[in-house]
């Protein structure tokens with residue numbers, strides 16, 4: 533690194549459900565750093581190929597160039613001399629990302645991480661809980677529940693399947709608040725159990 537006296541390293545996490553605007557918030561922070569003439573690098577998991585191989589793209593089409601990588605270890609190799617490192621879709625990275633982010637922050641790098649806090653079952657996703665724990669600052673952003681208009685807390689999957697990573701978003705997921713999510717799950721369970729219940733009542 534350059535040996536400047538004051539380069540405060542820190543870790544910022546922006547987490548939330550799908551459609552919560554977390555990538556937009558990541559891009560906003562990175563843009564501001566670019567305007568301040570800081571050297572910025574952005575990484576995302578190679579698995580996330582929804583729209584573009586090279587851009588971090590949010591749903592409103594604002595984008596910023598990024599580097600797709602297979603492993604968190606690559607971030608250390610590719611981010612030498614950076615002032616700011618952005619990481620998008622962090623939930624898909626390996627657990628090694630936690631040490632990588634600490635290492636970067638300890639070197640004086642500002643690390644800004646965006647990711648899904650929970651999967652569609654409401655279970656903490658990949659390295660996100662650990663990243664929230666080690667972060668200097670955590671911002672939780674919220675989508676709006678499509679059923680009732682309250683703040684959503686989870687991305688409910690509307691199609692069947694148990695695969696945890698399912699990209700494509702708009703058709704397969706809907707943001708729901710806790711109450712509407714509980715209702716949706718209860719209805720799904722009732723549908724699945726209907727034949728058994730009919731059998732047992734005979």
Ligand code: ZN
Nearest residue numbers: 677680709712
């Ligand atoms: Zn709701």
